[in-house]
Amino acid sequence: MSTPTQSKPAAAGEDNFSLKAILPPLMAIIVGMIMVILDSTVVNNAIPKLVTYFDTDLKTIQWTVTGYTLALSAVIPLAGWMTDKFGSKPIFMTTIALFTLGSILCGIAQTPEQLIIYRIIQGLGGGMVGPIGMAMVFKLAPPERRGSIMGVLGIPLLLAPAFGPVLSGWLVDSVSWHWIFFINLPIGIIAFILGYKYLPKSDRHAAPHLDIMGMCLAPIAFSMLAYGVSEGGTSWSSASTITGLTVGGLALILFIFVELRQKQPLLELKVFKSSDFTRSIILTWVVQLALFGAMLIVPLYLQGVMHYSALEAGLILMPYALCAALGMPISGRLFDKIGARPLAFGGLTVVSVALYMLSGISVDTPLRVIILCLCMMGLGMGFSMMPLNTHVLNAAPRRLVSRVTPLTTAAQQVVVSFAVAGLTGYLTSQIALHAASAGADANPLSAVVAGYGDTFFLSACLVTAAVALTLLLRKPKQQEEESTAGGNNPDPAIMGH
Structure with a gap:
């Protein structure tokens, strides 16, 4: 699969490359990625408050995390196909918009079930932000300068998990739990505006075959297995536990069978x-x-x-x-x-x-x-x-x-x-x-x-x-390189x- 070819502001190998020249598009990517990383850390610290507010139990509210991570896993493998089909810039901006919309919905959720559904929407948006963002960073500079670019990117991405729980705690204690999600609105708007204005356009390519069967079976397998494991905390012999593990296990076996027979599988097993x-x-x-x-x-x-x-x-x-x-x-x-x-x-x-x-x-x-x-x-x-x-x-x-x-x-x-x-x-x-x-x-x-x-x-x-x-x-x-090595x-x- 070929990857989108970035145009200005930088092209690999340009003699006049400077960090200052790519700072605006780099900031768009950093802001978007930080928003997703922060959201992955702020919710954990707010779970006790969510349990109390919705008058529910831990087994239910943990699905705000489980559903979110399963949604992330469902869309991550699609990043390459989506960028080939539509281009990296529009997909990056669409995922930022979807994640921001999911954040707003999470903030206005009235029931734990609504919050879980809206967190899944967040995950569907957030799953592609990281891989597409990293790929665009990789394209912004020539190979000899990529180390310095990754260093600039790495500092805020390392610090975000440290300050996420603190930010979450301050918002929960001083404002309300709703704001651990509403805070993504201004961040998302900034990332979207920066991306629209500064991210280089990318060429579209003929997208390869999309593994529809794998795309459908994987979420069923992993979500049902997670459900069975969660229910097993109450009773491993209950009908819900057995149903979850059985359906998930069968779907996983079928998923593996399908992926091994696909020429272009969703996940290369x-x-x-x-x-x-x-x-x-x-x-x-x-x-x-x-x-x-x-x-x-x-x-x-x-x-x-x-x-x-x-x-x-x-x-x-x-x-x-x-x-x-x-x-x-x-x-x-x-x-x-x-x-x-x-x-x-x-x-x-x-x-x-x-x-x-x-x-x-x-x-x-x-x-x-x-x-x-x-x-x-x-x-x-x-x-x-x-x-x-x-x-x-x-x-x-x-x-x-x-x-x-x-x-x-x-x-x-x-x-x-x-x-x-x-x-x-x-x-x-x-x-x-x-x-x-x-x-x-x-x-x-x-x-x-x-x-x-x-x-x-x-x-x-x-x-x-x-x-x-x-x-x-x-x-x-040491694995033998493919005979096609040396190309793109x-x-x-x-x-x-």
Whole structure:
């Protein structure tokens, strides 16, 4: 698949290239991507408030996160096809507009069901912003200057997750929860105006065949599996759990069968024939499952058990993101020298120790211990995730590498949805189990704290398993380049077909 050819303000290889010349279109992309990244972090910290406001339970409200991430995963693989068909600039602006519209609808939602539906609309818009934005950044400068451009882009994208929970807490405490969504309106308008005015036009290309069957089966499979996992928190033998897992499992089997027979599949599953790739991505999924689920549980504990405000919880969470941002560039430099295995082993060991410490949490646990654990988790994540993600790309066969990014990015969102659904369901069931075994005279808070401890322990066990899996990592075999190498290779940032 060919990628859109960008025109001015910069063209790869121009002698008169300057960062100043591409700053306006770069700002349009940065503002749009920051809006989506912020939204992915502000909602987690607002979940306790949403549960109270809508008078519902955690199992229901977690679908505001699960539905959103599943919607992201559904559209990410379509980015390449859409940009070929319509051009990168109009699609980027359309997705910004759709995301902003979804944000407004979320802010006026009257029921949890409405909020979940509107979050799905947000996800359908937000899923393409990242891959298309990164592809346009890649096109704005010649190869020898792309490092500096990515550095400019990376700073705000690293800081956004740190300030998202703080912004969310301030809005929830000082204004209202509605404004965690309404705040996207001015940001979206700015991104849209900047994009309309400064983003270079792109050529359209003949779009390849669209995998309709895969596009329909994937959301059914992953959403039903997530539903079954969520319901399993109440009872693994209930009709809803069995139905969700059965329908999702059958749809997943059919999806795999269809994708393996397609000449231009939605997701390139043939890459799993590489044992190096398979080991690497399974390890990455296990880590993501534990970390993303745990980081949803922490603000619930801070607000629900320790009675911190949403703003205070956001400030407490900030060291996690800052330590992760600190570790990522260091691990990037070390990766080139020592490879992924020692970095992943060391980083994940630190994460597992932190989660084991949190599993022993009690009502008397000092805040400084929780902050220490968050710092350890952030630093460990920063040192392990970038090397693991890079190792996954390196482990893919060279002829399929341009198809790997949509697969790994979409799969990450699916894993996040499973983590949220699974760990919140497990938390609910463990709290109920401890409450039932303690008796009527016991302190109900003890059962709640014990449930959180069990959930952190489960996350710790998952990361410990990941630590063991790092020992199986090895330097990927050098794959033979395709005979067509040297031409205009598809852009891995948006390749979907």
